[in-house]
Amino acid sequence: MSELPRVYATRHLPGGALGRLGERTRLDVWPEPGGPGPEVLARAAREADGLLCLLTDRVDAPLIAACPRLRAISSVSVGVDHIDLAAAGASGIPVGYTPGVLTEATADLAWALLLAAARRIPEAERWLRDGSWIPKLRWEPDLLLGRELHGATLGIIGLGAIGCAVARRARGFGMRILGWSRSLHPEASELGVEQTRLERVLAEADFVSVHVALAAETRSLLDAGALARMKPDAVLINTARGGVVDERALVEALRSGRLGGAALDVFEEEPLPTSSPLLELPNVVLAPHLGSATFETRARMADLAVENLLAGLEGRPMAHCANPEVEERR
Numbered sequence: 001m002s003e004l005p006r007v008y009a010t011r012h013l014p015g016g017a018l019g020r021l022g023e024r025t026r027l028d029v030w031p032e033p034g035g036p037g038p039e040v041l042a043r044a045a046r047e048a049d050g051l052l053c054l055l056t057d058r059v060d061a062p063l064i065a066a067c068p069r070l071r072a073i074s075s076v077s078v079g080v081d082h083i084d085l086a087a088a089g090a091s092g093i094p095v096g097y098t099p100g101v102l103t104e105a106t107a108d109l110a111w112a113l114l115l116a117a118a119r120r121i122p123e124a125e126r127w128l129r130d131g132s133w134i135p136k137l138r139w140e141p142d143l144l145l146g147r148e149l150h151g152a153t154l155g156i157i158g159l160g161a162i163g164c165a166v167a168r169r170a171r172g173f174g175m176r177i178l179g180w181s182r183s184l185h186p187e188a189s190e191l192g193v194e195q196t197r198l199e200r201v202l203a204e205a206d207f208v209s210v211h212v213a214l215a216a217e218t219r220s221l222l223d224a225g226a227l228a229r230m231k232p233d234a235v236l237i238n239t240a241r242g243g244v245v246d247e248r249a250l251v252e253a254l255r256s257g258r259l260g261g262a263a264l265d266v267f268e269e270e271p272l273p274t275s276s277p278l279l280e281l282p283n284v285v286l287a288p289h290l291g292s293a294t295f296e297t298r299a300r301m302a303d304l305a306v307e308n309l310l311a312g313l314e315g316r317p318m319a320h321c322a323n324p325e326v327e328e329r330r
């Protein structure tokens with residue numbers, strides 16, 4: 001009987017997926033939160049046939065080149081900007097990822113942030129907890145006024161599965177929806193999204209929600225120039241990747257009142273440094289990268305990532321492969 005493949009997993013995962021993986025492989029799991037760190041990861045991956053990683057593990061070209069046994073990589077994420085796909089491809093290693101299973105959870109979170117920013121929920125809660133809700137201010141006509149969604153325009157940047165799920169929710173709120181993607185998406189049009197130029201989305205939207213993957217073409221897509229095109233009271237929501245927005249330019253726009261607010265789940269540097277000026281701005285709602293953070297979704301992501309890894313190790317096509325040309329070449 002042939003030896004079981006060796007797998008290194010950089011984190012414990014919710015649900016039973018790792019248990020199943022352990023039945024079909026020789027599995028070694030990094031035991032602590034935070035992952036193994038680059039040196040330990042490089043050492044462990046060198047011995048592995050399969051690598052199960054997270055978006056916080058950098059799987060770059062030098063690491064891949066130093067792993068002669070590696071036959072499959074699988075990330076518990078839809079984003080794969082932490083993996084050098086070209087290097088993996090050149091070494092014939094398929095890279096699995098987990099689209100689809102986190103679509104609704106991420107759209108929910110985008111929507112939660114949008115509502116929180118529009119109705120100033122975190123600011124209102126801080127105010128109440130601070131003891132500012134005194135009898136004299138029991139119900140003031142101009143207290144903590146927010147923005148109405150009905151009839152407002154939502155701009156969606158990136159009309160893939162998550163962008164479309166956000167559009168579906170926007171219909172229920174009676175919003176007009178403009179959208180931009182690098183290619184046309186018929187499904188988005190069926191949902192009532194008017195697909196148009198990025199400049200027009202930015203200029204006309206009251207709320208702009210970002211849903212593009214981070215790649216060379218989308219890095220700093222929303223730079224100072226793009227942010228300057230937005231309405232001065234518009235709100236930017238980002239649940240995609242921090243690198244899509246120029247954070248320094250965003251802070252500048254928010255500080256100077258050229259932009260109404262922002263609701264951010266992702267940042268150029270994560271965790272968000274405690275020195276970040278974003279923490280000082282009252283018109284910003286912040287979350288610590290929680291887009292897919294529901295019990296159900298995280299278990300589905302783990303299941304799919306394990307399925308992808310086993311398929312890669314067993315020479316079968318992965319359910320979701322980020323560099324499918326590798327499988328086509330086989």
Ligand code: DGY
Pocket residue numbers: 055076077078079080102240291292293
């Ligand atoms: C991903 O999967 O890429 C998200 O950012 C986290 O779930």
